[in-house]
Amino acid sequence: MPPQPVHKRVHPRGVFSRFKGNIEAITIGVKFFFNPERSTLIYPKEYIKLKDGYRGFIVLIKDKCINCGSCARICPAAAMKLIRLPFTDPKTGRTRMKLWPVINYNRCIFCGYCVDVCPTEALYHVPYHDVVWDTMEEAETDLEKFQKPPEWKTEKEGIPVRYVFDEKKGLVKVRVEGEE
Amino acid sequence: MGALEILWKIISWPPLWQLIVLGLIVPLLVVIYILWFERKTAARVQRRIGPLHVSPKIAGGLQLLADLIRYSFQEIIIPKTVDKAAFISAPLIALILSILPVVGVPFTDKPEWFPIPMDYSLLVVLALVTLSPIFLIVAGWASNNKFSIIGGMREAFMITAYELIIIVSVASAGVAVGSYNIVDIVHAQTGWKLLGLLNPIAFFTAFVGVLLATSGFPFEIPESEHEVVAGAFTEYSGLMYGINMGAAYLKRMVYSIVLSVAFLGGWLPYTPGEGFVSGYLIPSIVIMVKATILMMIFSFLRAVYGRYRLDQALDLAWKIMFPLAAIGFGLSLAEAYLGIF
Amino acid sequence: MSGFVRGSVGYNDLGLPGMWTRRIGKDVYEVFIGPQHPGSGHTRIIIWVDGDIIVDSEIDMGYVHRTMEKLSEGRQWIKAIPLFERMAIHDACNVTLPYVRAVEKLLDVEPPERASYLRVLLCEINRIAAFLYGFGIFGVFLGHSTMYMWPFGDREVWVELAEWLTGARLTHTYPVFGGVRRDVPAGFTDALRKAIRYMRRRLEDYRKIFVDNPVIRSRLEGVGVIPKKIAVELGITGPNLRASGVEYDVRMNHPYEVYDRLDFEIPVFEEGDAYARVLQRVEEIKQSLRILEQVADWLDKHEKTPIMAEKFWKTAPPLYKKVFQEQGRVKLPATFAIMKVPAGKAYERGETARGEISYYVESNGANKPYRVRIHSPSARNAIVFKYILPGHRVMDLPAIYGSIDYFPPEADR
Ligand code: SF4
Ligand code: SF4
Numbered sequence: 001m002p003p004q005p006v007h008k009r010v011h012p013r014g015v016f017s018r019f020k021g022n023i024e025a026i027t028i029g030v031k032f033f034f035n036p037e038r039s040t041l042i043y044p045k046e047y048i049k050l051k052d053g054y055r056g057f058i059v060l061i062k063d064k065c066i067n068c069g070s071c072a073r074i075c076p077a078a079a080m081k082l083i084r085l086p087f088t089d090p091k092t093g094r095t096r097m098k099l100w101p102v103i104n105y106n107r108c109i110f111c112g113y114c115v116d117v118c119p120t121e122a123l124y125h126v127p128y129h130d131v132v133w134d135t136m137e138e139a140e141t142d143l144e145k146f147q148k149p150p151e152w153k154t155e156k157e158g159i160p161v162r163y164v165f166d167e168k169k170g171l172v173k174v175r176v177e178g179e180e
Numbered sequence: 181m182g183a184l185e186i187l188w189k190i191i192s193w194p195p196l197w198q199l200i201v202l203g204l205i206v207p208l209l210v211v212i213y214i215l216w217f218e219r220k221t222a223a224r225v226q227r228r229i230g231p232l233h234v235s236p237k238i239a240g241g242l243q244l245l246a247d248l249i250r251y252s253f254q255e256i257i258i259p260k261t262v263d264k265a266a267f268i269s270a271p272l273i274a275l276i277l278s279i280l281p282v283v284g285v286p287f288t289d290k291p292e293w294f295p296i297p298m299d300y301s302l303l304v305v306l307a308l309v310t311l312s313p314i315f316l317i318v319a320g321w322a323s324n325n326k327f328s329i330i331g332g333m334r335e336a337f338m339i340t341a342y343e344l345i346i347i348v349s350v351a352s353a354g355v356a357v358g359s360y361n362i363v364d365i366v367h368a369q370t371g372w373k374l375l376g377l378l379n380p381i382a383f384f385t386a387f388v389g390v391l392l393a394t395s396g397f398p399f400e401i402p403e404s405e406h407e408v409v410a411g412a413f414t415e416y417s418g419l420m421y422g423i424n425m426g427a428a429y430l431k432r433m434v435y436s437i438v439l440s441v442a443f444l445g446g447w448l449p450y451t452p453g454e455g456f457v458s459g460y461l462i463p464s465i466v467i468m469v470k471a472t473i474l475m476m477i478f479s480f481l482r483a484v485y486g487r488y489r490l491d492q493a494l495d496l497a498w499k500i501m502f503p504l505a506a507i508g509f510g511l512s513l514a515e516a517y518l519g520i521f
Numbered sequence: 522m523s524g525f526v527r528g529s530v531g532y533n534d535l536g537l538p539g540m541w542t543r544r545i546g547k548d549v550y551e552v553f554i555g556p557q558h559p560g561s562g563h564t565r566i567i568i569w570v571d572g573d574i575i576v577d578s579e580i581d582m583g584y585v586h587r588t589m590e591k592l593s594e595g596r597q598w599i600k601a602i603p604l605f606e607r608m609a610i611h612d613a614c615n616v617t618l619p620y621v622r623a624v625e626k627l628l629d630v631e632p633p634e635r636a637s638y639l640r641v642l643l644c645e646i647n648r649i650a651a652f653l654y655g656f657g658i659f660g661v662f663l664g665h666s667t668m669y670m671w672p673f674g675d676r677e678v679w680v681e682l683a684e685w686l687t688g689a690r691l692t693h694t695y696p697v698f699g700g701v702r703r704d705v706p707a708g709f710t711d712a713l714r715k716a717i718r719y720m721r722r723r724l725e726d727y728r729k730i731f732v733d734n735p736v737i738r739s740r741l742e743g744v745g746v747i748p749k750k751i752a753v754e755l756g757i758t759g760p761n762l763r764a765s766g767v768e769y770d771v772r773m774n775h776p777y778e779v780y781d782r783l784d785f786e787i788p789v790f791e792e793g794d795a796y797a798r799v800l801q802r803v804e805e806i807k808q809s810l811r812i813l814e815q816v817a818d819w820l821d822k823h824e825k826t827p828i829m830a831e832k833f834w835k836t837a838p839p840l841y842k843k844v845f846q847e848q849g850r851v852k853l854p855a856t857f858a859i860m861k862v863p864a865g866k867a868y869e870r871g872e873t874a875r876g877e878i879s880y881y882v883e884s885n886g887a888n889k890p891y892r893v894r895i896h897s898p899s900a901r902n903a904i905v906f907k908y909i910l911p912g913h914r915v916m917d918l919p920a921i922y923g924s925i926d927y928f929p930p931e932a933d934r
Contacts, residue, residue, distance in 0.1 A: 002781045002782075003772055003783070003784075003785050003787050004773075004786055004787065005768040005786070005787045005788075006787065006788055006789065007766075007789050007791065008788055008790055008791075008804065009790065009791055009792070010742075010792050010796055010800060013738065017733075017735070018735040021734055021735040021738070022735055024730075024733065025485070025729060025734045025735075027729075028726060028729045028730050029225050029480065029483055029484040029667070032224065032225045032226075032227065033221060033224050033480065033483075036223075036224040036225070036227055037227050038227050038228060038229060039227060039674065040227075040228055042229070042232070050684075051706075053685075053688050053703070053706065053848065053850070054688050055688040055689050073858040074597075074857060074858035076596065076599075076600035076601075076603045076604065077603075109603060109692065110689060110692075111603045111689075111692065111694045112688060112694070112702075113599070113603075113853065116702065116850065116852050117852065117853045117854075117855055117858065118852075119838070119840070119855060121840065121844065125688070165678070165682075165712040165715040165716055166719070167715045167718045167719050168719070168722070169719075170674070170675055170677070170716075170719050170723070171681060222666055225667055226667050226669075226670035226674075227670065227671070227674055228670060326550060326552050327552075330552075330915070397664065398664075398736045400664055401916070404664060404916070405560065406559055406662050406664070406918075407560060407915050407916055407918060407919060408915075409558065482666065483666065484667065484730065484734075485665065485734065485736050486663035486664045486731075486736050486737050487664035487665075487736070487740075488739065488740065489739070489740055489916040489917065490573065490914070490916055491573070492739050492740070
């Protein structure tokens, strides 16, 4: 059934509505005062263990890459660039110049196009993106750096938590146990 | 006389208590506690944690000290266009005047511990209380900034609204008892004949009047951030801004003290005895605890209400609160006539 | 509007170098609210006040103008999607969907039915999140700090859902030409149903502390009234228009995706004041929850089928199909980066949380758009500040601003 317009009117103010409204407002305030139902994340003492499929930092699996350049071509922020490096084929032993992708995290917007367009799944996301670099240069990767996930300090210092959905409290923070 | 005894004499020397402890240290502690409580309450109602990282063990209790230190190291910017003398002196005078009314409040019934013994202490306190807002307007005017002037003007409007309400409703406590001496008022309330219970209307209007006077929610109009930035304090920075804010809380503390002696029975149910501890320390602590609880209620309202519009606040004050205060006054007269006290 | 003189002659009254003042009408104050004012956002509202009454007002937009239309001409078709998202990142799917649909029109592809449902799913999640965002800002404008924190906290529920679905909290880049990028993960619909029930409870809490709060009611009732006729003449849009009694919602009048197959109401309020606009948004959240419930049922009932248009999916190599089967992730065809779109013109519109957004897309057959014209809802609503503010008090300004839910980055583009 297609959507229908429904005309409504503002409910009028009754004689006691001012009184009732004040009481209701204060009651609910008191209720939350005694039962706060907090869900604050005390970052960085706790950090969210993000779900698989989160579009975080990107890592290259060099062996799978076929140097097609699609990832650089589709990147909307020009964060993925191709660099020309010599490559020695292990089978034939011949050395040729090839184009390899590298990423510049100063520009990346984590849209994930590059991962999705790569024909051989040579790129993948790691599920975090909270890393601080001291200089802009450090946020640029070369081919070596691009093959390793960036160092994730939060993981070493914090407790992993995960939010689960709950009918009464919305999001409930639970500690992730048993991993690592 | 041993050294310890001399030390005890110095510690329990009345002027020291009245000036240093009551005048400076207690207000500072209470204001710090209330600011912390206000932030924590709002955080609880809003499902947050509030200040924590400065001292996680005591739930962020030192946060306010940290803020104070930050304020005191901030640069105090005095714009070129302001009236310098007024700009600098107004907040300081306001600070002094907002704590001054305490001189009229006896914290016990032993006259040697009175700051200034007098027979009309309630009226004197009420008169002194109304002085400090003038300097807020001066501060706004001296700032030569549109937002400051609008903020100052709003404060001026609010004064007209709350002053009469507070005076009428607090004075009705004196009327019921037949004396404007706070000691008599407190004595009359012995045996749970608290004026707050016997004359709830006056207590309620006084409560709302204090909210109006100290820009508590829902009447936080003169400093309303979303129209006038910080009201009269827009041009102030650093410690000067801190002083302005602190003065508002001191004012609220003084009002709470007045309400707790006039309506909540002051040092009752404790009966002051002889000596420093029994005669002064415990009764004053009782009063301060009552005042602090009142202030906590004021703070709690911040989490529940938004703010009224200026004209609506004035409407409420004149059309509802003032007649109510008059009814409360009448009730007091009736009670005095019936001789309840 | 009073006829005082807005002077323009420069005076150096203050004696400060470079600080020129201008004299305006007697007894009139010229107050600049913004762009660095706590109550303005990235825009400037100039008001002239006589006492406490605003006699004239002007809105000065463009502080966050990012030349989006021009930028899009310099990049390939698909790269414009993440760009347009940045108009209103908390409403990302709604804002970009009409663009995607316009390009699909030119390409002559149709998304599969499942993809349409998924688009509606994310659109409604975004809509609720954007309304909650608006409520938060509105609450703090009225000095109600709890109403600031609660909606922002509850918005997290929806942002979390969107993140689970798309992999990013805000800039989802979810709809692409021919479909969407991910299928729903396992267990998603259960979480969605929980979130819906939770939101219904919370709306009751909001009612108690904010909507029915006497202080808030007195602040909003009869304030910023936009009569039906004026609303149409000014061309305002979205919930603001419907709160003035006009039955117009793109989802109803020009249905797109699967909206015409869903059962929901378009609430319309008659009063047209700020309070009606608040209730309008509350009602719309309720309707969005209804839509989400139906989408969740549909998704549970139907098999996992491809969510990319046949045209692109039939040539997909086996690896692509394997990734889709295992992870529910659609791998984009390599041609997307350099895709040429047939020459032509297309016009599409959609209903965002703030109103109707429309895209006019023109292609000359190249791999980049020839022209993209965006007409965004906040730009249409901004005119309210000029014509509705005069006559109100200064303290009504935040109430009207908040109730319009004006969002400068979207208006300035
Ligand atoms: S995630 Fe997006 S912006 Fe980042 S490198 Fe990949 S394509 Fe470029
Ligand atoms: S798209 Fe994949 S295979 Fe092609 S260059 Fe990039 S990483 Fe290598």
